[in-house]
Amino acid sequence: MVKGIEKYGIPVVHICTVVPISRTIGANRIVPAVGIPYPLGDPTQGEDESRKIREKLVTRALKALETPVDEQTVFEKDEW
Amino acid sequence: MAAYKIVHYINQFFGGIGGEDMADYKPEVREEVIGPGLALKAGLGEDFEIAATVICGDNYFGENLDEATDTIIEMVKKYQPDVFVAGPAFNAGRYGVACGTICKAVEERLGIPVLSGMYEENPGADMFKQDVILVKTGNSAATMRKAVPKLVGLIKKMVAGEEILGPSIEGYLERGIRVNYFAKERGSERGICMLVKKMKGEEFETDLPMPKFDRVSPAKAVEDMKAARIAVVTSGGIVPLGNPDHIESSNATKFGEYTIEGMDAMSREDYMTIHGGYDRQFVLENPNLVIPLDVLREKEKNGEIGSLLPYFASTTGTGTATNSAARFGDEIGKKFIEEGVDAVILTST
Secondary structure (H helix, E strand, O other): OHHHHHOOOOOEEEEEOOHHHHHHHOOOEEEEOOEOOEOOOOHHHOHHHHHHHHHHHHHHHHHHHHOOOOOOEEOOOOOO | OOOEEEEEEEEOOOOOOOOHHHOOOOOEEEOOOOOHHHHHHHHHOOOEEEEEEEEEOHHHHHHOHHHHHHHHHHHHHHHOOOEEEEOOOOOOHHHHHHHHHHHHHHHHHHOOOEEEEEOOOOHHHHHHOOOOOEEEOOOOHHHHHHHHHHHHHHHHHHHHOOOOOOHHHHOEOOOOOOOOOOOOOOHHHHHHHHHHHHHHOOOOOOOOOOOOOOOOOOOOOOOOHHHOEEEEEEOEOEEEOOOOOOOOOOOOOOOEEEEOOOOOOOOOOOEEEOOOOOOOHHHHHOHHHOOOHHHHHHHHHOOOOOEEOOEEEEOEOOOOOHHHHHHHHHHHHHHHHHOOOOEEEEEEO
16 A cells, blocks of 8 residues: 555655564555554553654654655654 | 367467558457467367467457457357467567457356466466466567467366466466465475575575565655645554444455544544454554544644645555555555645554
8 A cells, every 4th residue: 555655656654563564565664663453652551651652653754754765764763 | 080179369460460550350250270370280289170260459359348258259159169279469468468358258158268378577467367377478479489388288288177287387377376285395394495405595496485566666755744734544444433334354355534524533432443453452442543643633733744634544454465455555545646645644553
């Protein structure tokens, strides 16, 4: 789906838990997610903490969309 | 008298009618052996006869698919052949599609074994290799001589009802079919043997070839996020309660588009997940874990992003065929262009 959309020239950031799969299928901007049953957040740490994690990942995903890339890039950190 | 009958399909060019100027030629049946049929006949020997040759222009076939198919089916039926052969089409695209289409129809409607051949990059190959045995040929008719023994071998097996072996042995295009068999060595031994060969730099054949994934070059970065229109897509199986579009929990054949208009967050009162590939308890409780609407809405309100598309697209990613996913992506991308979407967040569980 990532490539199907991106081929129209729309940048796609793939927030996903299993980064090697995303790499294999060819996503260009990848943000590693937290876990398979809760990609954006971590409910085991309580609702507030979970929401903070989600906020951080979405912010990183938006940054990734603003970052020019010329090859597959995994955005693992928040240093810009 | 020959024991087995064949009907052979060829285009206007191989039928000696003419080139592009004759591509509108309507289907015609001749009770003779023509063009590539001669090589086939020579290879097959006395037990076989080519009872008839059907000739049809490539453009006529392509522009009148249903009519041409129906007409040719009637022509073939009359002869009740043991095998129907089309082409080979080599790298001729329209001819390849015609060969695939007519073979598939003959097999389905008349129950007659069919065979064709073409170059692997012929567009007809990808369209029909799953349905029809397509002998692998080179990209021009000059490779006919090499193709004949493969065609002949397969035709003989078909009439004798013998088992047709794998694509690399018989020389046809891979159909993506797995056949169970008892291997002589168990998996660990085969694995070690492959590893040793690989380390020696020798050729080895994998038990499970990986699908080939094409690449799309990275789209340009968003220049002004504060003005950008953002859309959310997921493979996490988020659907309205009750799953109105009946999206499958595994091996999805469709995706849905669902509203987030006027919502500040994803609520479990409205949305659930039907994904069959992960423990759903957390997401059923809080769908924002997959569609981060709460955070995105906040960012929209405080001006970090321009706007959110008022709906998201969703399907189930588990067990879903890559070509289905590619189709969903294509349909979604097309729509997002019309909607003026600048960037997409795609979440996967």
